[in-house]
Amino acid sequence: MAVETTLVTVEDYLQLPPTKTGHYELHHGEIVHITAPKWGHHRIQDRIQMILKRLSEDRAVVQMEMAFRPAPDYEVWEADVGLVSLDRENSVGDDEYLSGAPDLVVEVLSPSNTVDEIDDKMTICMTNGCVSFWIVNPKRKIISVREGSITRHYGVSETISCSLFQGDLVVQDVF
Numbered sequence: 001m002a003v004e005t006t007l008v009t010v011e012d013y014l015q016l017p018p019t020k021t022g023h024y025e026l027h028h029g030e031i032v033h034i035t036a037p038k039w040g041h042h043r044i045q046d047r048i049q050m051i052l053k054r055l056s057e058d059r060a061v062v063q064m065e066m067a068f069r070p071a072p073d074y075e076v077w078e079a080d081v082g083l084v085s086l087d088r089e090n091s092v093g094d095d096e097y098l099s100g101a102p103d104l105v106v107e108v109l110s111p112s113n114t115v116d117e118i119d120d121k122m123t124i125c126m127t128n129g130c131v132s133f134w135i136v137n138p139k140r141k142i143i144s145v146r147e148g149s150i151t152r153h154y155g156v157s158e159t160i161s162c163s164l165f166q167g168d169l170v171v172q173d174v175f
Contacts, residue, residue: 007028007029007030007074008026008029008030008031008074009029009073009074010026010069010073010074010075010076013026013031013076016031019033021035021036022034022035022036023065023078025076025077025078026074026075026076026077027075027077028074028075029073029074034078035112037108037110038110040138041080041108041110041138042064044108044136044138044174044175045064045080045081045106045108046064047173047174048080048081048106048108048136048174049062049063049064049081051169051173051174052081052083052104052106052165052169055165055166055167055169056083056164056165056166057165057166058086059085059086059165059166060083060084060085060086060089060103060164060165061083061084061086061089062081062082062083063081063082064080064081065078065079065080066078066079066081066082066084066098066102067097067098068082068097068098068099068100068101068102069097069098069099069100070100070101070124070125070128070129071124071128072099075124076097077121079101079102079105079106079107080106080107080108080136081104081105081106081108082098082102082104082105082106083102083103083104083164083165084098084102084103084104085103085164088103100128100129100130101124101125101126101128101129101130102125102129102130103129103130103131103132103164104130104131104132104133104134104162104164105121105122105125105130105132105133105134106134106136107121107122107133107134107135107136108136108138109135109136109137109138109139118135122135122146126146131147131163131164132145132146132147132162132164133145133146133147134146136174138175141155141156141171141175142154142155143160143171143174145160145162147162154171155171156171156172156175157171157172158171159171
């Protein structure tokens with residue numbers, strides 16, 4: 001027996017009732033329930049957000065759980081931490097999502113993440129406006145940074161430079 005399914009549109013997604021735990025995202029036309037992160041996950045997000053706000057000065061907006069539409073039809077995602085230029089931030093209406101990926105997307109790995117899921121997210125973000133995509137691995141204390149076709153891995157004794165902010169991010173400060 002064949003089962004026929006239809007893709008969920010952004011309009012359908014917007015009609016979902018709120019969830020009491022976590023949030024919903026729309027991935028490739030399918031509703032995905034994202035469970036609420038644990039305390040350590042939030043702690044790392046908060047540190048990264050504070051550091052990026054300081055480094056970006058007044059040139060960008062940095063938010064935890066930044067909602068965006070990396071592609072126009074069947075996608076609504078949230079970055080663990082996102083950074084967008086002030087020009088892009090000012091172009092988003094109060095009742096809209098950011099179109100395209102944030103300039104910088106940071107994903108903090110959780111035990112539930114799969115390699116395929118993170119690779120898919122990185123690929124779609126990088127082809128839809130993302131300049132720098134970071135994967136933060138709390139267990140290994142490594143931050144992997146993708147810019148263009150190059151991925152570099154930074155350990156706790158290293159610093160990360162990026163054209164989106166002034167100065168360097170000290171990896172040890174994240175962990």
